[in-house]
Amino acid sequence: MSEKHDEVSGATTTGHVWDEDLADFTNQPPRWWMLGLAASAIWVVVYWLYYPSVPLPAANSYFKGVGNWSAIREMEADTGEVDAVRGKYENKLKDLTPAAILADNDLTEYVKRSGKVLFGDNCAGCHGTNGVGVKSKKDGLFAPVLNDDDWLYGGKISDIHTTITGGRQGMMVAHHDTLSEQQIDDVAKYVIALSEGRGDSEAAGKAVFMSSDCVGCHGADAKGMQAMGSANLTDKIWRFDGSLEGVKRTIAYGVNSGDPKARIAIMPNFKEAGKLSESDIKKLAVYVYKFGGGQAETPPAAVPAETAAPAKAAK
């Protein structure tokens, strides 16, 4: 840089002149600015040394950094924090029956929140988001609605827990060989009339129902038996399809009967599947119960005494 001077002030300039007389002074940047620059330079070096920064392609590796930091380790540390928060609830869940969990407001609230993910991952595929059921035009309801108060295998917390643990398989034989088309039509009309509360108006169908194997599973009052999962035919809820055609198809081809046109009703055994832990299954049972359809144990004393009692006494 050659020594140039401003004509007016005599100050040293860079020598560049714009618009005839506009020149740049060679003033030093402020001290604080230079200090900042030096500090930044030092920071860069420290940063490079502390963190993994230099790839070493020849060794198929990289310089690990003196801080030994890695994204995975940081993530693991963070998940540890989350687990610590959940831990106090999860530890309690391990030793409690689902009924005892329900009796504890805090735990129930925890399960209602954490169960959402479990339900979404494992149950919603068949039962729909929030258990609203999945329907198709061709096959009707694929899996039962879980929000309502109608339960094929029982709506008590212990029943729900058993269902999830062991799975369920519906069974109804096909009747297209044992009943005539007319009989199937009659009995279908009778069953629909039952649901609408005017069962006696279909005398022909009632005669078929009472004389055939229907009563064997659904009972003479047609209210079904939860022990074997036969549906209550007198309520307004249909497991598959409540239209006349739909009911006729169920009667003619059965459920899980092996016939190609049969209804399919299989809930897998989640314990055997091994994907869910004991706690997960308990959580899901409480979560499903809390959709609104869960039925209280009657009488309340029926809560398995040996495990639930200490929890209750402690409250």
Added chain:
Amino acid sequence: MSNNTDQKDAGNVTEIYQEFETWSVNLGEKTIHAKRIPGFFRNLKYITGSLWIIFFIGPFLRWNGKQAILFDIGNRQFHFFNITVLPQDIWMLSLLLLLLAMTLFAVTSVASRVFCGYFCFQTVWTDLFTWIEEKIEGKPPQRVKLDKAPWSFTKVRLKLFKHSLWLMIAVLTGISFSSWFVDSFDYWHNLLNFRLPMVGWVTLAMFTAGTYVLAGFLREQTCFWLCPYARIQGVMTDSQSIMPTYDVKRGDPPGKIRRDAGQAPDAQKSGDCIDCYQCVQVCPTGVDIREGQQLGCITCGLCLDACDSIMDKVGRPRGLIRYASLDEIEGKPVKKLHQHPRTLVYINIIVLALCGIIYGLTHLGALTLRVIPERQPLFITESDGSIENKYEFKVVNKTDKDMFVNVLAEDGVAGQIILGAEQPLLTHHGRGTSFTIFVKAPGANVKHEVTPIEFRIQSAEDPSVSAEYRSKFNGPKPD
């Protein structure tokens, strides 16, 4: 600078450069040691400044066994005597900020930077720090001498004493600030046992350092170059605002007083200003008010006291420097306050904001209720054909006790029953509680896809404590 005629020809642009040569900019190279002259505005500043005592003792006020005014950040509550404001009511804060901003604007448009001169923590703390400095190191000439003197035992002793007093005030400031946000007695207890949380130490350290540096060293530099309000207020004033002003017509040209001139009018070639520089010497920001209103002037009025005392001594009328508007000084007709539309607009906004805050504080209520209907599924058909809706209730109990509430519903569907609230439900005080409520109605009575329903929660003990929320009851599409 060699060719004066050239510069004259260059016109206005060059004038700016010429003005710049005589323009002194205070960049803080020299510490300003301002004189203290007693007077009306000096006393006024002592009185307004001492309002900040509230800042120190306010956190120790108790009310019903709790701190009267507490910005409880940890629990997200604001306590003001009887009133507890929760984050739900934070909209009032925006009105309060609006109110404060408009008050600042209105006052500034009427009487210029009153806040800067009399109330601002920066000028008040600086005033306190320089007062201490004067008590320890003496009057301005002695202070200048002491600064220049080589280090000696006396100098070290005086400086050490001064800085430790400054630091004590700074620490006390930091403690007092923190005490507005946590219980003050707890805070002192934790402080003395060295058990403050990290954020507490950081806040205390930052406030101590900030007070010490800003009031002890930066002083008027803060007003000149750091504070945005100095600039904002600068543009809020106009020719109608009154501010400390040098009466240029009466005072100029300044001239030294001559004893032989006497009171004869013909002998008075110069104006009333005797160029004594007292107004500059007392100025805490070191400006010369005779150059007109300027950025550095915080309108504290100390130069008025100084000038008046001199005018009394030389037997000329007071008020050479006085609170006056530019219009008045220039001899233009002085408008009344009601002829100042801008101020009226500010006052209107202030009144509106005030009404909003009063409405908010009188309608806080003890309970708030939000009801969120379940959206998937919108409704459930039960086995007996009835329709059930699920609702998430979010209740905030603003009282200081846990409360049991009953749930009721109005409108809705004939024959509906509420499930999930058979017993009164517990709501925790000072925070939100949520619970799930079901409403079940006979299917035959559900005539519409959507039926309005109003939920009400009321305290089990005192039904007048209640909150309502309008929601909807969903049903199937009618055939």
